[in-house]
Amino acid sequence: MITTQMLLVALFTSSVVGCFFAFKLVDRLRVATPKEHDFMLKKYAVVMAAGIFSLHAGYQFLADNIPKVSQHPIDLIGCMLCSYLLAAAILKTVHKKRLPLRDLLSASAATGISGYLLSYFYQISAGAINIRIDSWTALFSLFLACLTAALAIVTILWLKGYSGKLEKRLKWMFSIEIALGFLASHTAINLSIVHNNMLIGQPSDQADNYLMLLLVLVPVFLFITSFILVIFYERNIDLAQSKLTFRNTQTVNKKFLAYDPLTHLPNRDALNQHLILSAKRCDRNGESLALAYIDLDHFKPVNDQFGHHIGDLLLIEVSKRISNAIRNCDYVARAGGDEFIAVLSEIENHQSVVTVIQRVVDALRETFVIEDHVIEISCSVGVSMYPQDGNLQKLKLNADAAMYKAKENGKNQYRFFDAEIEQASDEMQQTRIELKQAISEQEFRLLFQPKVDAITRMVHGAEALLRWQHPARGLLSPNSFIEAAERFGMIEEINAWVISQACRTISQARDRGIDLSISVNMSNQQFRNKQLGALIQSILEAHAVESRNLILEVSETNAIHHQGQFKDTLRQFKQQGLKISLDDFGLHPFSLTHLEDLEVSEVKLDRSLTKNVAVSHTSLSIVEAIVKLAHALNLNVVAEGVEDEEQRKALVNIGCDQMQGFLFSKPVEQQYLFDLFSKLQSQSATQNLF
Numbered sequence: 001m002i003t004t005q006m007l008l009v010a011l012f013t014s015s016v017v018g019c020f021f022a023f024k025l026v027d028r029l030r031v032a033t034p035k036e037h038d039f040m041l042k043k044y045a046v047v048m049a050a051g052i053f054s055l056h057a058g059y060q061f062l063a064d065n066i067p068k069v070s071q072h073p074i075d076l077i078g079c080m081l082c083s084y085l086l087a088a089a090i091l092k093t094v095h096k097k098r099l100p101l102r103d104l105l106s107a108s109a110a111t112g113i114s115g116y117l118l119s120y121f122y123q124i125s126a127g128a129i130n131i132r133i134d135s136w137t138a139l140f141s142l143f144l145a146c147l148t149a150a151l152a153i154v155t156i157l158w159l160k161g162y163s164g165k166l167e168k169r170l171k172w173m174f175s176i177e178i179a180l181g182f183l184a185s186h187t188a189i190n191l192s193i194v195h196n197n198m199l200i201g202q203p204s205d206q207a208d209n210y211l212m213l214l215l216v217l218v219p220v221f222l223f224i225t226s227f228i229l230v231i232f233y234e235r236n237i238d239l240a241q242s243k244l245t246f247r248n249t250q251t252v253n254k255k256f257l258a259y260d261p262l263t264h265l266p267n268r269d270a271l272n273q274h275l276i277l278s279a280k281r282c283d284r285n286g287e288s289l290a291l292a293y294i295d296l297d298h299f300k301p302v303n304d305q306f307g308h309h310i311g312d313l314l315l316i317e318v319s320k321r322i323s324n325a326i327r328n329c330d331y332v333a334r335a336g337g338d339e340f341i342a343v344l345s346e347i348e349n350h351q352s353v354v355t356v357i358q359r360v361v362d363a364l365r366e367t368f369v370i371e372d373h374v375i376e377i378s379c380s381v382g383v384s385m386y387p388q389d390g391n392l393q394k395l396k397l398n399a400d401a402a403m404y405k406a407k408e409n410g411k412n413q414y415r416f417f418d419a420e421i422e423q424a425s426d427e428m429q430q431t432r433i434e435l436k437q438a439i440s441e442q443e444f445r446l447l448f449q450p451k452v453d454a455i456t457r458m459v460h461g462a463e464a465l466l467r468w469q470h471p472a473r474g475l476l477s478p479n480s481f482i483e484a485a486e487r488f489g490m491i492e493e494i495n496a497w498v499i500s501q502a503c504r505t506i507s508q509a510r511d512r513g514i515d516l517s518i519s520v521n522m523s524n525q526q527f528r529n530k531q532l533g534a535l536i537q538s539i540l541e542a543h544a545v546e547s548r549n550l551i552l553e554v555s556e557t558n559a560i561h562h563q564g565q566f567k568d569t570l571r572q573f574k575q576q577g578l579k580i581s582l583d584d585f586g587l588h589p590f591s592l593t594h595l596e597d598l599e600v601s602e603v604k605l606d607r608s609l610t611k612n613v614a615v616s617h618t619s620l621s622i623v624e625a626i627v628k629l630a631h632a633l634n635l636n637v638v639a640e641g642v643e644d645e646e647q648r649k650a651l652v653n654i655g656c657d658q659m660q661g662f663l664f665s666k667p668v669e670q671q672y673l674f675d676l677f678s679k680l681q682s683q684s685a686t687q688n689l690f
């Protein structure tokens with residue numbers, strides 16, 4: 001025979017298992033993709049509501065004054081609705097990353113009140129009429145119900161994503177504690193609903209027994225609950241700002257403004273504080289932490305295409321997705337712009353870091369819909385480990401270096417810091433220091449390689465080539481420093497210097513009676529600067545140089561990858577009277593198909609094409625076809641890398657307009673260019689010069 005005690009044990013056990021199950025649901029919800037999330041939330045709320053409803057029914061049955069259910073189905077539906085609201089309120093609240101005290105209080109109140117109403121409606125639905133609420137007991141039971149809800153919310157929020165060694169034990173322990181609260185508050189609720197005139201059953205003879213049960217359960221529950229709440233809030237309390245926020249179970253010194261106003265994530269200062277504390281804890285406990293540098297890919301085009309407002313909203317969404325993808329013991333801050341830094345603690349092994357990072361990468365790969373705009377982005381992540389990859393000072397630099405490697409390898413991926421990156425990073429840092437000095441000490445120089453007419457051999461102009469006169473390493477070409485200059489934000493200054501020097505040379509040539517055109521190489525990064533046209537215009541004006549004398553060389557590879565961006569800028573250049581030359585032409589299938597779309601006036605055949613024109617009939621035929629097409633589009637064709645007479649003749653035969661290469665001249669200093677120019681101008685009319 002089933003006794004009341006057996007039923008009580010069975011119900012209590014079911015409550016514990018139900019709570020444990022709720023932890024699992026929340027864990028699965030947390031790792032759901034944004035697409036799946038809403039549907040899963042609703043589905044899980046239904047499952048949880050069914051569990052809550054059954055347990056309530058069980059406890060009511062145990063109260064022994066409701067022998068049968070549902071004489072009033074409408075009320076029963078009301079009960080189910082309350083169960084659903086209760087489950088949804090919990091699930092929605094625990095899904096948050098931060099839980100200010102006021103949010104916790106309102107969610108607990110909503111949950112506690114729904115719980116009370118659920119019991120009340122259940123009794124009515126079961127046929128109880130003429131019932132009276134004992135206000136003091138009702139208030140007390142409401143207090144217990146709210147406290148149980150608060151405990152459940154805080155616990156689920158804290159344990160969400162927790163994957164430490166004690167995970168299972170902690171979850172069971174808290175499940176027991178929550179079930180205890182559930183039982184205590186339910187007992188109190190039942191006692192508060194007094195049946196003056198029961199239709200079914202008699203007023204509870206067992207009230208005294210319940211009172212006894214309550215006397216035992218409540219102090220235990222109150223003690224454990226307050227202990228847990230105090231411990232957790234003590235770790236997150238911010239007395240200075242009287243702002244109670246339960247987040248990430250980490251302490252941050254907030255004497256300064258610690259949050260990024262846009263995303264409300266911690267800012268760089270807060271991150272640094274957090275890192276110091278976390279590193280100390282690692283040192284103390286012999287643990288590791290991982291720092292993940294997360295940089296969005298192709299974020300600038302979003303701003304350019306949809307405006308900064310949408311860019312801002314996207315950053316907010318991104319911050320939410322990252323927050324949801326990391327575990328609750330982890331930490332994420334906005335490092336600035338489109339960069340975020342996550343600090344992963346409580347690391348079991350390498351795989352546990354990989355799992356979280358991959359989740360971040362996947363979460364940002366999902367489509368964003370911002371104010372009806374469908375936006376696709378991705379992120380590149382660099383990860384470095386403390387203390388394995390170096391001290392705290394190097395941690396961010398290392399992760400940053402790894403992130404750049406991830407970008408270099410094609411973006412939308414993560415990369416861990418390793419020995420190869422370490423070496424490259426050390427060199428890069430050294431280059432950064434030296435570049436700063438190079439700018440202040442004016443160690444850059446321009447050399448000029450003449451560009452001559454294919455038939456008359458008249459000098460038409462020159463290509464300006466940037467060099468760095470390094471104090472120890474000699475003359476360096478851009479390959480050895482441009483990447484560092486781009487990465488450390490010095491490229492704009494260097495590029496502006498190049499254009500300015502080129503214009504100065506044009507102006508000085510003019511003073512000597514030479515009408516010189518100079519080509520300068522433009523980097524992809526330069527084209528991202530919306531002020532580029534205005535900047536060039538101001539430099540031209542400063543040197544009183546006509547725009548027709550300046551040719552901007554754009555590499556074909558850049559043009560392919562950023563067509564939209566290029567088209568607009570090139571159109572603007574054309575309006576300004578600037579000429580554009582498509583450099584390294586012929587390397588890609590793109591070459592011919594898209595040529596018509598871009599506002600260019602010249603193509604420069606890549607040296608790999610000119611190399612074989614004298615020895616391979618196939619190469620010659622290809623180059624001939626390109627020349628014909630370019631001419632059909634009214635474009636000037638320049639062959640680069642012409643080194644011997646055979647190549648020159650072959651190129652002349654297929655109609656190439658101009659040439660550049662060692663056959664004519666190596667890159668030379670400005671003065672030498674002027675001398676050469678004057679000499680060639682005077683001689684070219686009478687004989688073959690080269």
Ligand SMILES: Nc1nc2c(ncn2[C@@H]2O[C@H](COP(=O)(O)OP(=O)(O)OP(=O)(O)O)[C@@H](O)[C@H]2O)c(=O)[nH]1
Nearest residue numbers: 295296297298299300301303308311312336337338
């Ligand atoms: N809307 C918005 N944009 C910002 C904010 N802070 C920085 N940005 C812009 O973010 C962009 C970041 O530049 P990058 O990281 O070089 O752009 P990207 O297109 O992501 O480049 P890759 O990382 O190479 O893919 C710049 O254009 C900034 O103007 C902000 O608070 N709001």
